[in-house]
Amino acid sequence: MSHVPSGPRTVALVGPYASGKSTLFDALLAAAGGPARRGAAPRGGTRIASCTYLDEPWTLIDCPGSVEYVHEADAALAVADIAVVVCDPDPARALTVAPLLRRIDAAGLPAMIFVNRIDTLTGRVRDTLAALQELTARKLVLREVPIRQGDAVTGYIDVISERAYLYRKGGASELIALPDAMAERELEARAALIEVLADHDDKLLEKVIEDIKPTSDEVFERLRAEEAEGTIAEVLLGCAERDGGVRRLWKALRHDAPEAAVTAERHGVNPQGGTLLQVFRTVNAGHGGKLSWARVWRGPVKDGATLPVGRIGGMWRGAAGEMVKIGEAATGEIVGLGRLDGVPTGAVIGDAGGADLALPVAPQPVHVMAITTADRKDDVRMSGALEKLIEEDPGLTLRQDAELGETILAGQGEMHLKAAMDRLATAFGVKVNAHRPRIGFRETIRTPVHQHARLKRQTGGHGQFADVTIDIAPRARGEGYLFVDKIVGGAVPRQYIPAVGEAAEEAARKGAFGYPVVDISVTLVDGGFHAVDSSDMAFRTAARMALQEALPKADPVLLEPMHAVTVSVPNSFTATAQRLLTGRRGQILGYAEREGWTGWDDVEAVVPEAELHDFIIELRSQTLGLGTYRHRFDHLAEASGKVLQEAQKMAAG
Numbered sequence: 272m273s274h275v276p277s278g279p280r281t282v283a284l285v286g287p288y289a290s291g292k293s294t295l296f297d298a299l300l301a302a303a304g305g306p307a308r309r310g311a312a313p314r315g316g317t318r319i320a321s322c323t324y325l326d327e328p329w330t331l332i333d334c335p336g337s338v339e340y341v342h343e344a345d346a347a348l349a350v351a352d353i354a355v356v357v358c359d360p361d362p363a364r365a366l367t368v369a370p371l372l373r374r375i376d377a378a379g380l381p382a383m384i385f386v387n388r389i390d391t392l393t394g395r396v397r398d399t400l401a402a403l404q405e406l407t408a409r410k411l412v413l414r415e416v417p418i419r420q421g422d423a424v425t426g427y428i429d430v431i432s433e434r435a436y437l438y439r440k441g442g443a444s445e446l447i448a449l450p451d452a453m454a455e456r457e458l459e460a461r462a463a464l465i466e467v468l469a470d471h472d473d474k475l476l477e478k479v480i481e482d483i484k485p486t487s488d489e490v491f492e493r494l495r496a497e498e499a500e501g502t503i504a505e506v507l508l509g510c511a512e513r514d515g516g517v518r519r520l521w522k523a524l525r526h527d528a529p530e531a532a533v534t535a536e537r538h539g540v541n542p543q544g545g546t547l548l549q550v551f552r553t554v555n556a557g558h559g560g561k562l563s564w565a566r567v568w569r570g571p572v573k574d575g576a577t578l579p580v581g582r583i584g585g586m587w588r589g590a591a592g593e594m595v596k597i598g599e600a601a602t603g604e605i606v607g608l609g610r611l612d613g614v615p616t617g618a619v620i621g622d623a624g625g626a627d628l629a630l631p632v633a634p635q636p637v638h639v640m641a642i643t644t645a646d647r648k649d650d651v652r653m654s655g656a657l658e659k660l661i662e663e664d665p666g667l668t669l670r671q672d673a674e675l676g677e678t679i680l681a682g683q684g685e686m687h688l689k690a691a692m693d694r695l696a697t698a699f700g701v702k703v704n705a706h707r708p709r710i711g712f713r714e715t716i717r718t719p720v721h722q723h724a725r726l727k728r729q730t731g732g733h734g735q736f737a738d739v740t741i742d743i744a745p746r747a748r749g750e751g752y753l754f755v756d757k758i759v760g761g762a763v764p765r766q767y768i769p770a771v772g773e774a775a776e777e778a779a780r781k782g783a784f785g786y787p788v789v790d791i792s793v794t795l796v797d798g799g800f801h802a803v804d805s806s807d808m809a810f811r812t813a814a815r816m817a818l819q820e821a822l823p824k825a826d827p828v829l830l831e832p833m834h835a836v837t838v839s840v841p842n843s844f845t846a847t848a849q850r851l852l853t854g855r856r857g858q859i860l861g862y863a864e865r866e867g868w869t870g871w872d873d874v875e876a877v878v879p880e881a882e883l884h885d886f887i888i889e890l891r892s893q894t895l896g897l898g899t900y901r902h903r904f905d906h907l908a909e910a911s912g913k914v915l916q917e918a919q920k921m922a923a924g
């Protein structure tokens with residue numbers, strides 16, 4: 272059928288961990304005339320490459336599948352014209368695609384599904400489709416039925432054109448006569464596809480009712496329109512490793528992927544106006560400088576152009592394995608821009624009007640590490656480098672813990688944080704060590720104590736003298752520190768009394784177990800002074816002595832921070848989540864269906880902060896990587912036994 276050549280379009284290859292996205296990315300580029308690269312796809316990071324397929328310009332974004340990089344995949348989805356969801360044919364693994372399909376649905380992004388590793392399929396494709404259909408609001412339609420020889424899938428029939436093909440490694444599939452034995456299955460799949468499309472099209476519906484076979488063009492047109500709307504997603508089959516279904520996918524994309532203008536309209540971008548760009552990925556290559564990957568929402572944009580955020584210092588297009596310098600980029604293109612200092616990932620450059628271009632907010636970090644420079648000399652450089660790293664990666668957050676004197680780097684998981692620290696070393700030359708962050712323990716007392724202390728020193732000339740008697744007493748949780756002055760008759764002169772209150776409060780920063788003491792009152796009940804030897808300083812010292820002596824006698828108790836935790840899991844893992852929380856001294860408060868997520872539960876619990884450190888690692892390993900959690904500080908709770916021993920060891924060390 273006729274095809275009007277389109278302008279630049281962008282495809283985000285997304286899908287669960289190790290589903291074959293990078294293999295497919297390489298195969299698509301090879302089919303588009305790029306170098307044939309096999310097997311050496313790096314694990315993890317996003318790759319971006321532009322190419323031409325049948326004279327049309329494309330950019331492919333190979334997104335990481337790891338749950339620790341959802342924010343990277345989300346950023347790619349936010350600038351893509353269509354998503355290709357690469358997944359495994361095993362229905363038992365379908366659940367791993369659930370969070371991604373939800374995000375694509377929520378964004379209203381057009382999508383196709385590429386069921387990869389079709390060579391490993393032992394069951395029926397229908398079952399794979401049914402399992403996937405459970406997970407998305409859009410209707411899935413099977414574009415192909417597999418042809419098998421023995422157990423192996425060796426080709427497919429396209430149910431719209433009704434042509435049969437055999438996969439050919441390293442090349443286009445071979446057109447063959449439609450196998451007789453397959454005719455019935457093909458008709459059945461075609462009828463199912465048309466039935467779905469007819470739901471959205473009265474003319475098609477009439478034909479179905481009157482039993483008239485619609486033309487391929489009619490079916491193609493409807494599919495294209497519904498896919499662009501995000502109401503239907505076609506499901507293609509393939510085997511990226513052996514080039515199976517790769518050209519079929521190219522053709523489907525070429526035909527059905529919406530043009531840049533359609534995507535711009537979906538985001539509410541006004542086609543009229545000045546240059547409009549959006550940075551969706553930043554790579555700080557250290558001495559190589561900073562590269563900001565952007566979608567051109569409104570072009571053209573020229574290298575050297577002065578943008579509101581500065582001048583573009585170099586412009587590149589990604590190509591398979593290299594970068595090609597370009598002078599100008601058109602609307603719809605994905606380009607790398609040089610030297611946009613201070614421009615963070617997500618930045619929208621130009622007048623966006625009322626357009627909705629914000630990148631999805633990265634999930635709350637679930638893994639934290641305290642970091643220190645391996646060499647003290649690097650301290651200043653570390654903070655500069657960290658600032659750049661955060662700017663580059665919205666999945667990271669940084670916090671200075673003044674109380675514990677720690678720099679806390681938080682991210683999406685163990686690998687994510689390790690990668691961030693590696694980047695500090697390789698791109699910024701700052702070597703850091705990481706350790707488990709300290710817990711902000713507190714302590715308080717359970718019994719009142721009456722305490723006297725006297726400072727009396729004679730050093731050469733005039734000495735130091737101060738005498739105080741205090742009562743310390745517990746207060747209710749959260750009431751804080753209170754100083755009460757009950758001096759009568761000038762036992763302690765007025766001017767020294769504030770010093771007593773302040774010094775006692777300072778001394779309470781390190782209690783019997785070595786942690787800040789909270790929720791106590793200190794009452795100054797009596798004292799004595801010397802006309803010459805008393806001073807602010809002397810009263811401070813006496814107050815400190817009194818408190819330090821009193822605290823251990825006041826039945827001290829360690830308080831540990833408790834967090835309100837919400838764990839989200841598919842409901843087949845609800846019991847697992849509860850068991851893991853209980854195993855970490857968590858108190859389960861209950862569970863309920865996760866809002867807007869049928870088939871998922873939110874388990875609520877109160878868990879000690881000290882137990883959350885490695886929690887995400889265990890949770891993911893027990894839930895196919897699907898479990899997530901959110902948390903916030905809730906209250907301080909009394910702790911004893913092993914926790915107390917550990918805390919005391921920590922305070923001492």
Ligand SMILES: Nc1nc2c(ncn2[C@@H]2O[C@H](COP(=O)(O)OP(=O)(O)OP(=O)(O)O)[C@@H](O)[C@H]2O)c(=O)[nH]1
Nearest residue numbers: 288289290291292293294335336337388510511512
């Ligand atoms: N049998 C079979 N194996 C495949 C196919 N496609 C990819 N693989 C293999 O699956 C493994 C993972 O492939 P990748 O392409 O790296 O997967 P990915 O989705 O990019 O992985 P992440 O980026 O880590 O999420 C590799 O060992 C591939 O060789 C396929 O069609 N059939």
Ligand SMILES: [Mg+2]
Nearest residue numbers: 292293314315
């Ligand atoms: Mg990959």
